[in-house]
Amino acid sequence: MSKMLRILLACVLFLMWATSAHAVDTIHAFGPDSLKQIMASHTGKPYVIVVWGLDCAYCQASFAALAEAQRARKFTVVTIATDPADDPQARRLIMKKLQASGLASQIWAFGDAPVEQLRYAIDPKWFGELPRTYWINAQGEKRAHSGALSKAVIDKLSSHW
Numbered sequence: 001m002s003k004m005l006r007i008l009l010a011c012v013l014f015l016m017w018a019t020s021a022h023a024v025d026t027i028h029a030f031g032p033d034s035l036k037q038i039m040a041s042h043t044g045k046p047y048v049i050v051v052w053g054l055d056c057a058y059c060q061a062s063f064a065a066l067a068e069a070q071r072a073r074k075f076t077v078v079t080i081a082t083d084p085a086d087d088p089q090a091r092r093l094i095m096k097k098l099q100a101s102g103l104a105s106q107i108w109a110f111g112d113a114p115v116e117q118l119r120y121a122i123d124p125k126w127f128g129e130l131p132r133t134y135w136i137n138a139q140g141e142k143r144a145h146s147g148a149l150s151k152a153v154i155d156k157l158s159s160h161w
Contacts, residue, residue: 027094029085029111032121038078038106039140046161047076049134050105051122054083054093056130062149063101069154070104075161077105080122082130085109137161 028034038049050066052059070077079098083090085108094109110118119128126132129146135157136142145157 026107027081027085027091028106028108030080030108030118031111032113032117034108034111035121038108039136042076042078042136043140044138045076046135046137046158047078048158049078049080049122049136051080051082051126051130051132051134053081053130054090054097058148059131060097060101062131062133063098063103065149065151065154067101067103069151069158073158075158077103079103079105079107081107081109082115082118082128083109085111133157135160 048066050059050062052062066077069075081090081094083094085091090109094107098105098107113121119126123132123134123144126144126146131146131148133145133149134142135145137160141160143157143160145153147153
């Protein structure tokens with residue numbers, strides 16, 4: 001019986017390790033062509049892209065407001081962290097902040113390309129202020145917003161859906 005218990009415990013620990021390792025793997029490295037991939041995978045559906053960073057003071061409150069709206073309206077959110085995807089500590093903190101917010105999202109973080117190139121790939125008119133959100137309707141038309149999100153801002157930006 002003791003041997004069976006040890007085997008069972010080992011299996012449980014392995015599954016816990018595999019699940020946590022898989023969660024970290026859900027962060028995709030954002031490259032110069034990633035936005036095209038994101039947009040192609042959401043064709044015909046409204047969604048929001050949130051560009052944010054771990055040092056962004058307004059991002060956590062914006063995530064909370066967005067999570068509340070997401071629960072009520074059931075729309076897709078894609079998050080792109082400006083922190084490096086290849087940094088294990090950044091990956092861990094990205095996952096921790098997003099999980100704490102309750103926001104369900106597809107998760108990306110900046111890849112190996114220069115930061116300026118990645119910002120330009122997202123929006124040539126964007127200078128790096130955070131949070132930056134893009135509200136894309138089913139026809140692919142988008143509205144950009146820089147700054148914190150509140151219920152009123154979310155209602156206004158999502159009105160073109």
